[in-house]
Amino acid sequence: MTRGKQQVLFNYLPNRTFDFERVAAIARVVEIRGDPRTDLNASVILRRIAEEASAWQEDFRPVLRDDVFRQADRFVLLDPRSIQSELFPKVFWCQDRRCGRIFDFSNRDSLPQQCPSCRQGRLVQLRFVKIHRCGALQPLLPPQCRQCRTANHMALDTRGSERISNFRWVCRRCNSAQTPYGGYCAECQWPDQNLRGMDIEVHRAGRTFYAHTTVLLNIPHRRFDSFFALPEWQAIASAKLLEMEEVAGHNLTEYGTRAQASQGTQSAGLSGADLDELMRRQASGELTPEQFVHEMQSLREVRQQEQQASSPSGIVRSLCERTGVPWSIWNRAGQEMLEAIMPMETGRPTELDMQNPTEPSTIARQMGFSRLALVSDYPIITATYGFSRAEYSPNQCRLNPFPAHKDHGGKSPIFVDQVQADALLLSLSPERVIIWLEMNGYHPVIPPGTDQHLARKAYFVQLLSEAPVRETLRADRPEARMVFGLLHTLSHLSVRQAALLSGLDRTSLSEYVLPRALTFALYCNHRFGATIGALTALFEQSLTEWLHAVRETSPENS
Template sequence: MSGKANQFGDARSDWGRSSGDGETKEPKPPTMQRSRSQIATAYAPGVLLTWEGGRGICKSVPIRNDLKNTLSNTTYQMILDGIGETAESWMARVRVACPDAPAEFCLDTAFLDIHSGNAVVDSSRFAMTGPDVVGYVPYPLLYQCAECKSVREFRSVADQAVNGLPKCEGHVSRWMQVDVVYAHWYGTVEPLSPYNYRFDNETQQVAALRTCGCGWPHFRLKNDAPVFAEWKYSCESCKEIRDLEKAEPNVLEKLFIQQQRTGAVFQKIQTNMLPVSYRASSTFYPQRANFIELKSSAVVDLMREARQEELLRELARLHRIPIEEPSEEAIRAAVEAADRSSEWVEYCDYIDMLQVRAARGDDTRRQQQAINEIRAKWFDEDIIEKGTVASSGVTRAVAVRANWTRRYDPVRLTIEHAAFVDEHIRGGLETKKAVDVMHPDVTLSSAALIREELERYQKAVGEVLSLTGVEQMVVLRGLPICDYSFGFTRVSATPVYNREFQNRNVPMPVRLVAFDPLDDGKRPIYVTQQNNEAIYVKLDEARVRRWLAANSVDDLPPEGVGLGRAYLESYEDFGPFLDDFKDKDRQGRERRLAPFVYMLLHSFSHQLIHSLADASGLDRDGIGEYLFPADLAFTIYRKGMTPDLGNISAMWRNHAMDFLRRAVDQRMLRCGSGSLCDSRGGACPACIMTSEVSCSSSNLLLSRSALKGGGGPEWEAGDMADLVGYFARRLDK
């Protein structure tokens, strides 16, 4: 037990005081301030908390604090897209384990189209909120006298403020909150009251039972036993004993109605809530995510179905895919045939102006824009045919990508990488917010001040980068990270909770719940933004090609065709859970380019995360990763929302060579649990795995053998040759 009742129950002036006309005011919750990260997670709406000293249990509630004009349209849409992907994959995972679960058992209505039963994130249902303040209300409103064990429950804060707690007979009352609650995977938490629910066949609704069978409303809680299973309620009048049992009302109602319609019989374990301490983590698991912010609207706009043609052309530009354009003579003939000769003259004038200005070294963007607009107009009006991208595979990818898992979609990631490089690499190098490690400034290396030392530094760093097949490595000093939380779950942090029943595990659908609504009914999304340090790595394409060839990857493209283009052409959807790449008794999959490239980048990323954590003192779980597979690049970054102390810059300044050498150190490349991963071609927590919260791919498509060589991944056939590691000396030029 914790918290004295008079802290809440007797504070009638603060909660629900009656007005002059006899009506009770709507109680307004007080507020508290914590760090932005804490309010977005540990104190998010729905959390049960207590104050220092354990005096009183409360539940946090949302307070309006709109983020106005602080989020770019791109960031706003990326948040909604991320939540939408989470909701879709959440429902898909529930349906795998519980195929008959109703849609509302999987997702809160805020994430659901109730008509189609599909996951939908409608922006009008949500409000982007700054996590600067949160409210709190007393909860649970269930009290027990420590002397006589009698319990009393109030239906609301106003009810408690008006009626107060009674005085016990024969002793001094010692009312205290009951610090155990009922929790259910539907997302519900209720006081540990003796009252239950029943389904009324006449009204077809669930009704609350608030008395004993004898009609008496009051009970005593016998809770001296150390385990909840031995706790009992007894009626103060007839002394009837009842177990701690309470149904979740929404689930009970839905299953009863379903049973009447279909005859499907349900079990009590589906409806009964679990008694847990309010302090237990199972009462609240916040759902959050983060991403790298980008200013370019292309990362959102080009993904729309109506922009497929522009998307295809942009992919062709980025991956050097030829476009078979109609000749100028064919264009002229088509335009004149459409009686648009004046437009052809204007078009030629702009071309002449562009050539003259280009010869003088002047800016030609205005002329090029005018030329593009005229050509686009002719394309849109079907006067001339658009050029054809010389890759049917990439054209197919653009057409079918709508069904791909967003997280691994190489088309989207290619566009994001282009924006990332433009804004944070090229732009960062110009503004000194990024530093190429081969050309350090004085804040990154003292060697930058002395020519001889700089040459020695560049030789040492360059040798290690060459050995590890890295074409470019850049330290980013101010990478904008957006962190957001949008809901929670109870009982389990994952979509499925396996409840033990009669010596078997029964899967239960865990509901993804949005935060409680604000005063206008919108659900808050807590958003925090911060610039953190990061390391960007781009691999040497020639070495990657040699690595793929050494491992006999089937769809390696011919010379002259870039690996990025080949990745897009050969990619098949990985799926939301990478099921095809789980260890399932040697599935016998062939060695294909896309999964092998992804596995290489993912394994390299994890290797550097471990090296960075060891060299900088950062927590591994506090380091995030973002992979751009078609561009053979990735970035690892500090995820924290606390002030950035320059850990990565300081690490490079003091331990650069140690950090780099760890990547190829044979001791660091061995599995810490013996030869398990070395022989089986996988990874484990003792080597390069990270927590699933930090890993972008749930520690799948990950193998230390991709770097050092060894047994092939377990999704291959058992008789496949061992992998040649990316760091193997035979791959050196």
């Protein structure tokens, strides 16, 4: 079988069963072999996974604890190359309805094709398995007959039904029958005794395996090491997104370099231009020697204040004071703020001039967009880090890592795939969204910052800070639900209309939503074929038509 990497990351993962088409058998993935991706920023990926895993109490993720994610050497990022699988379950079912006996060949390598009991029926793998929310997977075996005290004569009778609850175990010796029952899970002591029972499912049913995957932007590894070494990097990224003057004209990587250079320096000195200007004023008679000394001291104090204001700690102070949002919220939002500005820092963006009175700019402003840009290299990483069974929601199941990989020193594998293609980046105007909320009967409480313009932008960071955006937002968070729904609806409509105009299949385009930044991206998720350059052509040739189509299909215009 040949499968794409994206299929592997969702459907062919260790401990998952699948139908092996070539030999008409059921198999279980044992191991994925791959190439280590040392070029990816493991600390950023682990930080994102830790954030998602934190929705589970640690008792429900005993291996993926918070302290484990801080140890990057416990994990290996693998780019899948090949899959090793084994026949599972080795439980076979006689297809002669008069027989229907079940045989467990788990300890055998040679498997008969004909029923050893009736000598007539063909044997096929039993398609049913037992699962538990702790992650356990077991074959479905027949119980002992209550009268004969043996399972050797037990058959499975479906009684013409597709519902397991209608099936019966039937002893072919004494004809006694039993209802199928999964029994208690022997691999865990689930805290709720009512949930210790195993469920019987068709092996391919969705409940038997949920892959836990995250999607994020790749942050160049070595280039940003010194930036991530700063305790305040989240504040710098946030200040860049808010376009604060303290960070204007500076790239993110400059801060790490400047911090290293300034270690041990207590004060800022005067620049050569400062000294030249003071010397000129003294030579022209404008300053006396005493005034020269006074001016030099005053200017040095000004430069020290400017240095302090633009230092990482100064940016934290200014960010919190001017927005009215506490540092704890900015700290949690740092990764999302960084991903919103990273394409503008590392990519090759082409921005639509929103102030230019062209037709696409006018439509974009009318729709409430504050930014629309084409990014040529949008490095999206898909990382699959674990699985669950029976349930997907936090604390309703156990979040399990994949088995430690023997080829990589016993490290836990995280399977990754990177797609680097063109993307459209769109941001909504905070002011317009606040007006939209007010028109819908809500009264946003703007944070009490000293700069109301920045405070209104920061309102959305605070609003969505604790919102479980990866789950269904309930009615007790009405404003967060409205804002996230608006952003998600626009991204869906944008993807749909982009696919129609470019002639691409809808599955060739994906969306990436950064709710706290009021931003979403559309990107091509394939490496090859017609998708390459599709969004570039859309931006350059059909932007007006696309914006028209999105606006006309939005709910407000339907």
